[in-house]
Amino acid sequence: xxxxxxxxxIIVVTFTGLFxxxxxxxxxxxxxxxxxxxxxxxxxxxxxxGSKIKAVGVNLTIPPNAKIIEANGYEIVPGYINVGSQVGxxxxxxxxxxxxxxELGSFLPQIYTATAVHADSEHVAVTRADGITMGGALPGVxxxxxxxxxxGPVISGHASISQFSGWTGEQLVYRKAVGLVINxxxxxxxxxxxxxxxxxxxxxxxxxAEVDKNVAAIxxxxxxxxxxxxxKANNLITPINRDLKLEGMIDVxxxxxxxxxxxxSPSEIKSAVEFSLKNKIKMVLLGxxxxxxxxxxxxxxxxxxxxxxxxxxxxxxxxxxxxxxxxPSVLFNAxxxxxxxxxxxxxxxxxxxxxxxxxxxxxxxxxxxxxxSKNPAEIFGLGEVGTLTVGKVANFVIFEGDAxxxxxxxxxxxxxxxxxxxxxxxxxxYEKYLNRIK
Amino acid sequence: MKRTLFVSLVLATSLIPQEILIKNAxxxxxxxxxxxxxxxxxxxxxxxxxxxxxxxxxxxxxVIDGEGLFLTPGIIDAHSHLxxxxxxxxxxxxxxxxxxxxxxxxxxxxxxxxxxxxGLTIANVLHGSANAIGGQTQVIxxxxxxxxxxxxxxxxxxxxxxxxxxxxxxxNVTLQPGQARxxxxxxxxxxxxxxxxxxxxxxxxxxxxxxRKGKTKVAPARNLTLEPLVEILEGKRxxxxxxxREDEIVAxxxxxxxxxxxxxxxxxxxxxxxxxxxxxxHGAGASTFSDWWGYKIEAYDAIPHNASLMTxxxxxxxxxxxxxxEARHLNVEAxxxxxxxxxxxxxxxxxxxxxxxxxxxxxxxxxxxxVGKDADLVLYNRDPLSVYAVPQKVLIDGKIYxxxxxxxxxxxxxxxxxxxxxxxxxxxxxxxxxxxTGPRAxxxxxxxxxxxxxxxxxxxxxxxxxxxxxxx
Numbered sequence: 001x002x003x004x005x006x007x008x009x010i011i012v013v014t015f016t017g018l019f020x021x022x023x024x025x026x027x028x029x030x031x032x033x034x035x036x037x038x039x040x041x042x043x044x045x046x047x048x049x050g051s052k053i054k055a056v057g058v059n060l061t062i063p064p065n066a067k068i069i070e071a072n073g074y075e076i077v078p079g080y081i082n083v084g085s086q087v088g089x090x091x092x093x094x095x096x097x098x099x100x101x102x103e104l105g106s107f108l109p110q111i112y113t114a115t116a117v118h119a120d121s122e123h124v125a126v127t128r129a130d131g132i133t134m135g136g137a138l139p140g141v142x143x144x145x146x147x148x149x150x151x152g153p154v155i156s157g158h159a160s161i162s163q164f165s166g167w168t169g170e171q172l173v174y175r176k177a178v179g180l181v182i183n184x185x186x187x188x189x190x191x192x193x194x195x196x197x198x199x200x201x202x203x204x205x206x207x208x209a210e211v212d213k214n215v216a217a218i219x220x221x222x223x224x225x226x227x228x229x230x231x232k233a234n235n236l237i238t239p240i241n242r243d244l245k246l247e248g249m250i251d252v253x254x255x256x257x258x259x260x261x262x263x264x265s266p267s268e269i270k271s272a273v274e275f276s277l278k279n280k281i282k283m284v285l286l287g288x289x290x291x292x293x294x295x296x297x298x299x300x301x302x303x304x305x306x307x308x309x310x311x312x313x314x315x316x317x318x319x320x321x322x323x324x325x326x327x328p329s330v331l332f333n334a335x336x337x338x339x340x341x342x343x344x345x346x347x348x349x350x351x352x353x354x355x356x357x358x359x360x361x362x363x364x365x366x367x368x369x370x371x372x373s374k375n376p377a378e379i380f381g382l383g384e385v386g387t388l389t390v391g392k393v394a395n396f397v398i399f400e401g402d403a404x405x406x407x408x409x410x411x412x413x414x415x416x417x418x419x420x421x422x423x424x425x426x427x428x429x430y431e432k433y434l435n436r437i438k
Numbered sequence: 439m440k441r442t443l444f445v446s447l448v449l450a451t452s453l454i455p456q457e458i459l460i461k462n463a464x465x466x467x468x469x470x471x472x473x474x475x476x477x478x479x480x481x482x483x484x485x486x487x488x489x490x491x492x493x494x495x496x497x498x499x500x501v502i503d504g505e506g507l508f509l510t511p512g513i514i515d516a517h518s519h520l521x522x523x524x525x526x527x528x529x530x531x532x533x534x535x536x537x538x539x540x541x542x543x544x545x546x547x548x549x550x551x552x553x554x555x556x557g558l559t560i561a562n563v564l565h566g567s568a569n570a571i572g573g574q575t576q577v578i579x580x581x582x583x584x585x586x587x588x589x590x591x592x593x594x595x596x597x598x599x600x601x602x603x604x605x606x607x608x609x610n611v612t613l614q615p616g617q618a619r620x621x622x623x624x625x626x627x628x629x630x631x632x633x634x635x636x637x638x639x640x641x642x643x644x645x646x647x648x649x650r651k652g653k654t655k656v657a658p659a660r661n662l663t664l665e666p667l668v669e670i671l672e673g674k675r676x677x678x679x680x681x682x683r684e685d686e687i688v689a690x691x692x693x694x695x696x697x698x699x700x701x702x703x704x705x706x707x708x709x710x711x712x713x714x715x716x717x718x719x720h721g722a723g724a725s726t727f728s729d730w731w732g733y734k735i736e737a738y739d740a741i742p743h744n745a746s747l748m749t750x751x752x753x754x755x756x757x758x759x760x761x762x763x764e765a766r767h768l769n770v771e772a773x774x775x776x777x778x779x780x781x782x783x784x785x786x787x788x789x790x791x792x793x794x795x796x797x798x799x800x801x802x803x804x805x806x807x808x809v810g811k812d813a814d815l816v817l818y819n820r821d822p823l824s825v826y827a828v829p830q831k832v833l834i835d836g837k838i839y840x841x842x843x844x845x846x847x848x849x850x851x852x853x854x855x856x857x858x859x860x861x862x863x864x865x866x867x868x869x870x871x872x873x874x875t876g877p878r879a880x881x882x883x884x885x886x887x888x889x890x891x892x893x894x895x896x897x898x899x900x901x902x903x904x905x906x907x908x909x910x
Contacts, residue, residue: 092733094609094610095734123732311764313549314552318852320845320849321555347729357767359826360828406825407777433712
């Protein structure tokens with residue numbers, strides 16, 4: 001429904017009256033501004049009009065009647081984008097009644113997380129208060145911890161991206177279908193079985209046969225999807241012979257919607273890339289635990305990557321201790337378009353910490369910032385956000401210190417030029433119980 | 439030969455000079471001496487011999503120039519499951535005080551080295567949380583390369599794990615077909631299991647007292663489950679109690695008070711902020727997460743301000759990991775208390791150094807940079823609570839166990855060696871290649887055989903054959 005941003009804007013204006021073309025003018029001055037679209041601006045000035053960035057620079061003329069925020073010593077960055085935040089689709093991990101990310105079945109191209117985003121989830125306000133203004137909801141994500149896999153859907157549904165402002169789930173959802181998630185069949189002979197609480201070992205040949213079968217099944221879905229798309233193009237699909245599963249394949253097989261493929265090991269990644277090339281579909285690689293080993297392949301085919309937590313333990317005994325911490329910098333140096341995500345709701349707020357860790361281990365700070373704002377925006381086709389560029393949507397955060405430092409307080413969060421409340425379940429509980437010990 | 443080279447490299451980094459002088463660093467002593475700019479620390483025979491400015495070393499001392507670097511006490515994790523061989527839960531019993539972590543320490547666990555590289559020098563290794571009264575705990579020093587016996591931190595008080603709430607209730611466990619649920623299944627039952635265990639322990643203690651005083655002639659049968667509980671009653675064993683909700687926290691404190699013992703630390707304690715005055719009055723420490731929340735219903739009211747609020751109420755607080763990857767950045771986790779609840783820098787650093795040392799009863803030996811204490815130290819390249827801080831050197835007992843330059847060298851040699859091994863293995867496979875035609879043909883054997891497997895497989899092979907290299 002919100003594939004088109006202007007439609008989204010019209011709906012919001014109609015229902016809430018929040019945004020108008022010539023809205024009030026806001027000026028933030030004195031801060032270091034990371035536009036991520038040019039050099040860092042020291043002692044800069046950011047001018048917002050309505051929902052858009054009007055100007056950014058130094059010593060700009062302040063429009064009359066502008067509201068001025070003094071931000072000396074602060075840092076301003078584009079609102080962070082966590083494309084795997086899971087915010088809104090899982091509330092409490094262990095309570096199945098509160099989780100809507102993992103559907104039953106193996107091939108589910110007919111389901112959309114956009115239909116299950118809970119606007120009043122406590123995670124929205126908690127995550128937003130730490131500077132994350134947009135977050136993706138991925139269906140049926142397998143655990144990013146290697147060896148815990150097994151089970152779960154293969155084609156797990158369509159991911160959405162939310163903007164953390166709005167009264168309803170429908171208003172939160174900013175892009176309804178940003179990609180079809182596929183958990184690429186994993187060659188793993190040893191998995192942790194939660195029903196027995198023990199590792200389960202299987203022979204290689206058995207696992208390999210199952211993997212081959214699942215890869216063939218994915219191909220089958222794409223073949224059927226293409227066939228269905230041609231039927232539809234020839235007006236052969238009527239309201240009574242619709243197939244909702246195959247309908248969910250059309251945008252993907254026709255290249256309008258990418259596949260978001262979770263794959264970790266070099267062999268899985270290679271297999272997934274080969275599949276995407278063969279089927280001429282757009283692919284984004286998620287997880288990518290050992291992406292450095294196939295970086296030439298990723299670079300050659302311009303496959304963008306979304307990495308998980310940068311402090312993950314290394315994949316095997318003799319890998320360097322800082323393997324995952326250095327991964328963002330290794331991929332950056334290889335010229336691969338890279339973003340970072342949490343792939344979970346609990347630590348969705350740690351996104352800047354993930355980027356900060358990448359920076360500690362070799363990635364320049366600006367590039368680290370881009371991996372959680374500009375790069376995910378570009379990879380997921382959100383061109384109007386992600387940098388502080390004149391004319392873009394005014395989604396930004398003011399930090400009272402280094403914007404990637406977990407101890408820096410968030411001074412203010414703006415979405416669509418509107419200041420967001422930083423109140424949430426957690427700081428309300430803090431204030432309540434602070435009274436008990438005063 | 440490569441092997442010899444590698445071993446000698448490891449040995450070179452682990453020699454113990456009589457004296458080490460670290461000079462010109464910003465020294466965070468985490469003591470009354472505060473932070474010393476351009477400070478020096480002199481280490482002699484594994485202990486801190488002097489702390490101050492312009493210290494002079496003897497001619498034999500190894501000098502480490504700390505110019506532009508930052509020195510802190512080694513990081514201490516009060517809740518870890520590091521280096522445990524196999525499962526951490528003896529989950530068949532609700533009272534498993536007979537089980538001992540010290541029996542299952544695996545010194546070959548590579549995560550010891552990885553945690554060390556994150557600045558961690560001491561871990562309180564706990565039994566799991568499946569049981570109301572779990573197994574006996576073990577404090578270890580991360581002397582990577584030493585034997586299991588030598589990882590054990592001698593002089594650290596013994597401890598035991600308790601657990602309340604969802605885990606001992608087995609709320610989140612999927613039963614197998616035909617498997618019965620285990621008592622207890624409620625918080626009421628959990629408290630009953632603890633009360634009953636200590637009632638049994640009191641009787642056992644009295645039976646032995648009577649025997650020792652000659653009131654009875656036959657010694658009672660030894661009970662290895664009750665003996666650790668008697669040690670708790672006698673104040674000789676520290677209780678580390680996994681707990682979440684305010685009601686169960688207070689119920690445990692009252693139960694302990696009824697039986698006349700103290701809870702040393704409440705672990706996780708995510709609702710501790712709600713009952714901070716009760717915790718403070720009992721005298722228990724609180725060891726919590728930085729910002730974990732919402733992974734189960736008893737963690738839904740967790741707040742990242744927990745450490746700050748409990749500290750303000752006078753509770754001794756530490757930040758722990760409960761995880762082999764979280765343990766690698768406990769310094770950064772501690773820094774979050776500055777954001778949530780306005781904790782000072784020094785108090786935040788104490789959350790992962792002197793405070794856990796106090797909670798584990800080892801603060802006379804470790805936890806701060808003071809004369810006479812063990813030389814467990816971390817040298818960072820940035821201020822130690824920064825996300826940008828990377829440990830450059832980590833020392834335990836004055837011995838360098840992690841050095842970032844040596845680590846880089848080691849990685850190069852490992853990669854080179856691995857490449858050579860793969861070439862050798864391929865050559866061997868080619869030499870043994872069976873006929874490609876005829877009745878014994880097997881086209882899958884040969885150098886192309888390796889190409890059919892992925893990199894991961896080759897590395898697994900390497901690890902299986904050569905994993906002991908690192909520990910020599």
